[in-house]
Amino acid sequence: MSTDLQDLLRDGLDRLTAGASVPDGLVGRAQQRNRQRRTRNRAAIAAGTALAAAAAVTVSLTITQTRPSSVPVHTQTIADVATRTEQALATAVDQGKAILVTRMSGRNMPFGLIALGPQGVLGNPSPTQRLPGAHAAVTAQHLESWTYRGLYLQEGFSAAGRLVFVNANGPIRLRSGKQVPGNYGAAYPVQIRWRSVFAGVSGPAPVLTCQNVPSAYPNWRASIIKALSCGLFRLAGRQYVDGVDAMTLVEKPQYGSRVTLWVNPATYLPVRLSATLPGGPGREQQVVTDFRFLPPTRGNLAALHAAVRRAPIPATFRLLPAKYVILAGGV
Amino acid sequence: MGGTPTGADLERLLAERGTQLMRVAIALAGDREAGEDLLQAALERVLRKPRQVDRDTEGYLRQVLYNLAADGWRRRGRWRQRLPLLRAQASSPAADAADVVDLRDALVRLLRQLPPRQRAVIVLRYWEQRTEAETAALLGCSEGTVKSAASRGLRQLRELATTHTELGFELAEGT
Numbered sequence: 001m002s003t004d005l006q007d008l009l010r011d012g013l014d015r016l017t018a019g020a021s022v023p024d025g026l027v028g029r030a031q032q033r034n035r036q037r038r039t040r041n042r043a044a045i046a047a048g049t050a051l052a053a054a055a056a057v058t059v060s061l062t063i064t065q066t067r068p069s070s071v072p073v074h075t076q077t078i079a080d081v082a083t084r085t086e087q088a089l090a091t092a093v094d095q096g097k098a099i100l101v102t103r104m105s106g107r108n109m110p111f112g113l114i115a116l117g118p119q120g121v122l123g124n125p126s127p128t129q130r131l132p133g134a135h136a137a138v139t140a141q142h143l144e145s146w147t148y149r150g151l152y153l154q155e156g157f158s159a160a161g162r163l164v165f166v167n168a169n170g171p172i173r174l175r176s177g178k179q180v181p182g183n184y185g186a187a188y189p190v191q192i193r194w195r196s197v198f199a200g201v202s203g204p205a206p207v208l209t210c211q212n213v214p215s216a217y218p219n220w221r222a223s224i225i226k227a228l229s230c231g232l233f234r235l236a237g238r239q240y241v242d243g244v245d246a247m248t249l250v251e252k253p254q255y256g257s258r259v260t261l262w263v264n265p266a267t268y269l270p271v272r273l274s275a276t277l278p279g280g281p282g283r284e285q286q287v288v289t290d291f292r293f294l295p296p297t298r299g300n301l302a303a304l305h306a307a308v309r310r311a312p313i314p315a316t317f318r319l320l321p322a323k324y325v326i327l328a329g330g331v
Numbered sequence: 332m333g334g335t336p337t338g339a340d341l342e343r344l345l346a347e348r349g350t351q352l353m354r355v356a357i358a359l360a361g362d363r364e365a366g367e368d369l370l371q372a373a374l375e376r377v378l379r380k381p382r383q384v385d386r387d388t389e390g391y392l393r394q395v396l397y398n399l400a401a402d403g404w405r406r407r408g409r410w411r412q413r414l415p416l417l418r419a420q421a422s423s424p425a426a427d428a429a430d431v432v433d434l435r436d437a438l439v440r441l442l443r444q445l446p447p448r449q450r451a452v453i454v455l456r457y458w459e460q461r462t463e464a465e466t467a468a469l470l471g472c473s474e475g476t477v478k479s480a481a482s483r484g485l486r487q488l489r490e491l492a493t494t495h496t497e498l499g500f501e502l503a504e505g506t
Contacts (some may be wrong), residue, residue: 022349030374
């Protein structure tokens with residue numbers, strides 16, 4: 001391994017472990033777990049069963065439930081907040097512990113669809129926001145999204161609340177019955193639909209680097225984690241957002257944009273993200289995204305399924321060539 | 332501090348050396364939450380078998396940490412979570428500081444996906460700067476095992492670095 005790579009690895013682990021502190025009461029919890037273990041072992045022996053091993057497994061699996069969820073905020077650095085937010089998002093979304101629901105609303109900023117071809121690169125997209133072959137651009141007034149267990153569903157609504165388009169990244173069932181990840185959706189005003197399989201390295205997925213971290217691409221979790229891990233934010237105090245005394249993270253200015261992320265200090269999950277873009281004199285554009293993390297209860301899963309069912313994709317709609325991946329966002 | 336440690340002894344040890352121990356636990360476990368669990372599991376082990384501590388409580392606690400990590404103390408696949416996968420991209424932006432950050436983050440992510448023993452070996456050898464002999468002694472294995480685990484782990488990291496440096500990279504969602 002080259003010295004440079006060793007240095008990078010060391011830097012990475014230094015950053016991962018920066019600001020670490022031992023949580024209060026760790027020794028006490030260890031003692032308590034041992035007492036519980038001894039009690040269970042004695043009970044198992046008394047019962048003449050092999051429950052002790054099961055008890056040990058139970059103990060190890062319940063460790064995470066004993067940890068206090070909050071830490072003192074006054075000692076925190078941006079690196080600490082970034083790391084905890086990355087972990088909270090990864091836990092909530094990747095492990096399916098929450099359904100992430102977002103609502104984006106814009107000022108001077110409609111929402112539409114971009115068709116990304118094999119040569120397309122996000123950040124330098126095709127100048128048109130029209131779908132290939134469409135006679136008009138398809139725009140919505142607000143955008144809602146649902147993220148849960150590999151499904152990322154976006155819905156664009158008109159000011160009157162009518163569904164204008166749906167776009168999803170999620171499993172697609174092939175004729176063979178096999179399910180593979182892909183992109184599908186429909187634009188109702190122009191009666192166009194799309195369906196493409198994400199085909200590994202040859203796919204047209206846009207680059208996601210520190211210089212290019214578009215909001216919500218390929219989903220909210222990934223883009224926020226990327227922006228935080230690139231060190232793009234700084235801490236800027238507290239502010240009440242949606243009744244939460246949230247930590248305010250301000251993105252270092254670039255290209256004239258101003259991005260602010262509010263994070264719940266109890267859960268380290270995002271509460272709101274605001275992005276303001278120059279957009280020309282007198283036409284400053286702003287997009288505000290509110291985040292909700294819903295437990296996957298029966299009711300919330302029913303709401304998710306209702307969103308999926310709300311957007312049928314008629315087979316009569318014209319199908320775009322499979323080479324396109326469709327992105328939804330501010331246009 | 333030596334002899335058979337009590338809870339109060341361990342509290343004092345954590346007050347003095349807790350930050351260092353916590354950092355080691357996080358590096359071994361892959362994230363803060365798992366690091367706290369790992370350190371707590373090591374403390375439980377020390378409290379259960381205090382007589383095995385001969386003189387150096389911190390040294391013994393560290394050894395337990397390393398061994399629990401190398402044995403995959405909690406085989407729930409935390410390291411194998413479906414993290415974003417790396418893949419090559421033909422168009423290459425010029426390498427700069429932000430690319431270095433990308434690569435650094437990618438290395439740490441890849442490290443989390445290595446098997447527990449490989450990860451422990453790499454943390455000991457290249458973060459704590461231990462020798463092969465020290466690493467082998469701490470993990471209770473032979474130097475040959477350390478060499479082969481380090482070699483396999485480094486091969487993956489090197490491949491990643493080469494791909495990243497030459498081609499740039501993009502993220503493919505594993506979710």
